[in-house]
Amino acid sequence: MRGDDRARGGVSAIFHSQVCGTAVNNNSNQPAPTLVGIIGRFTRRRAPRASRPSRPPFAMRAAVYDRTAVEGVRVVTRPPPTAPARDALLVRVRACGVNPVDAKGVVGDKLPAFLRPLARRALDGTIAGFDLSGVVDRAPPNSGFAVGDEVFGAVPPFRGSFAELVRVPLHQVAKKPASLSHAQAAALVLPGVTVTQLLDQHGFEPGQRLLIIGASGGVGHLAVKLAKARGAKSVVGVCSAANAAFVRSCGADAVVAYDAECSETTRDSSGGGKEREIGNETTTPDAVVDELRRIVREDLGGHAFDLVLDAVTSGDARDAGFEYERRVRSAGLVKTPANGADAHNYVTIGSRPVGWVLAAIKRVTGVNLFARGRELFWIRFPGCASDLAELARVCDGDASASGGRTSVAPAIEATLPLTSEGVAEAFRRLHSRRVRGKIVVEVT
Numbered sequence: 001m002r003g004d005d006r007a008r009g010g011v012s013a014i015f016h017s018q019v020c021g022t023a024v025n026n027n028s029n030q031p032a033p034t035l036v037g038i039i040g041r042f043t044r045r046r047a048p049r050a051s052r053p054s055r056p057p058f059a060m061r062a063a064v065y066d067r068t069a070v071e072g073v074r075v076v077t078r079p080p081p082t083a084p085a086r087d088a089l090l091v092r093v094r095a096c097g098v099n100p101v102d103a104k105g106v107v108g109d110k111l112p113a114f115l116r117p118l119a120r121r122a123l124d125g126t127i128a129g130f131d132l133s134g135v136v137d138r139a140p141p142n143s144g145f146a147v148g149d150e151v152f153g154a155v156p157p158f159r160g161s162f163a164e165l166v167r168v169p170l171h172q173v174a175k176k177p178a179s180l181s182h183a184q185a186a187a188l189v190l191p192g193v194t195v196t197q198l199l200d201q202h203g204f205e206p207g208q209r210l211l212i213i214g215a216s217g218g219v220g221h222l223a224v225k226l227a228k229a230r231g232a233k234s235v236v237g238v239c240s241a242a243n244a245a246f247v248r249s250c251g252a253d254a255v256v257a258y259d260a261e262c263s264e265t266t267r268d269s270s271g272g273g274k275e276r277e278i279g280n281e282t283t284t285p286d287a288v289v290d291e292l293r294r295i296v297r298e299d300l301g302g303h304a305f306d307l308v309l310d311a312v313t314s315g316d317a318r319d320a321g322f323e324y325e326r327r328v329r330s331a332g333l334v335k336t337p338a339n340g341a342d343a344h345n346y347v348t349i350g351s352r353p354v355g356w357v358l359a360a361i362k363r364v365t366g367v368n369l370f371a372r373g374r375e376l377f378w379i380r381f382p383g384c385a386s387d388l389a390e391l392a393r394v395c396d397g398d399a400s401a402s403g404g405r406t407s408v409a410p411a412i413e414a415t416l417p418l419t420s421e422g423v424a425e426a427f428r429r430l431h432s433r434r435v436r437g438k439i440v441v442e443v444t
């Protein structure tokens with residue numbers, strides 16, 4: 001680290017501990033004291049008692065994986081990151097989006113079950129999280145960013161965003177949408193980039209008809225919002241009855257509830273046009289497909305879906321039991337291109353490990369080995385700054401067109417603090433698979 005870098009790091013730590021009142025600990029890895037640091041400590045000694053930091057400088061709070069902790073995560077103190085290289089920003093984090101992949105220990109379902117305990121052991125002590133929104137603390141010259149800019153972005157795997165200060169590569173960060181709070185911007189990152197890349201890779205065009213399965217979750221509800229904002233003709237969502245109104249409020253044209261306590265009033269799937277209540281009965285996956293068939297026939301004028309985003313199907317037995325892909329595709333609800341080309345337009349975002357191998361082969365070689373009509377999408381973080389900038393443009397454009405509030409803002413189910421209890425609660429909720437919208441960890 002260069003001397004001036006250290007000096008600026010000292011100013012930064014002191015500013016944070018004094019102005020933001022953040023507690024920090026003594027740490028053996030702390031940088032050597034600088035002149036500015038020494039002056040800062042002297043100044044602090046004279047400060048009134050109430051404004052003194054509860055921890056010494058040069059350390060920060062971070063949530064790390066720990067197999068012995070509740071939900072496998074705990075908040076500890078760590079040395080802050082060193083001065084950023086030419087190609088990164090140092091960002092003071094205000095909020096972090098929490099994603100299922102964080103709760104599943106970064107590797108998620110990409111490894112076979114017998115290897116996952118080994119992976120978790122290797123992860124112990126690693127900072128969790130990908131997504132963040134915050135304020136630039138240090139920026140390299142000519143980077144397009146300045147100290148004080150509000151930004152949102154993602155850190156590379158195994159680097160971790162659940163911390164007070166993080167380094168974010170320039171190719172994975174963009175200016176925060178002005179119309180969103182830090183919590184909303186942080187919640188937008190991974191699911192927003194997923195939806196943006198997925199729509200682009202699968203040739204989405206305005207006027208298309210989309211089916212979103214798992215439409216109330218982190219990815220699903222943003223898929224509904226973004227597809228409508230980008231001009232989808234019709235978006236149909238599948239979720240629980242309890243979340244049907246929420247998915248409609250995100251912009252879905254129709255919602256099919258899959259579960260037992262279905263209280264949605266829907267039209268008779270026999271085609272008779274009668275209204276029927278399907279409450280008090282178990283709505284089987286077949287009933288879901290029947291209802292989708294009716295929607296295609298009556299609401300979409302017989303046009304099958306151009307694209308399906310299935311955010312539920314995964315290697316997890318709880319999800320696989322619904323067999324959405326087999327049922328939806330065998331019912332002929334997904335369009336087959338007229339020219340015989342394979343559109344790979346039934347897209348899942350979860351899979352058994354073999355799917356991730358095929359996705360990796362496609363990423364590295366460009367060869368698509370997925371079976372006809374289907375594909376597993378895998379988010380690509382490097383270079384996602386352009387996707388983030390596009391998301392910011394959509395959010396702010398929508399906000400200015402609608403007088404301030406954007407309909408593309410992510411819905412936040414809960415905002416939790418960066419404490420061991422807060423992050424464990426976020427992970428517990430994500431493991432339940434019942435989160436409506438997003439969970440955010442706020443760094444105060």
Ligand SMILES: NC(=O)c1ccc[n+]([C@@H]2O[C@H](COP(=O)([O-])OP(=O)(O)OC[C@H]3O[C@@H](n4cnc5c(N)ncnc54)[C@H](OP(=O)(O)O)[C@@H]3O)[C@@H](O)[C@H]2O)c1
Pocket residue numbers: 099100101108190191194213214215216217218219220238239240241243258311312314319322348349350377378379430433434435436437
């Ligand atoms: N491949 C990639 O690049 C990529 C990117 C992002 C995410 N992912 C993965 O995609 C999955 C979804 O992510 P997420 O952030 O959307 O998860 P999430 O927010 O945890 O999803 C929870 C939602 O799933 C819905 N759900 C659960 N079972 C359902 C069912 N049988 N039918 C319909 N909806 C159901 C729930 O809705 P109800 O409560 O209404 O049932 C809940 O709202 C995760 O496994 C994640 O790891 C992969």
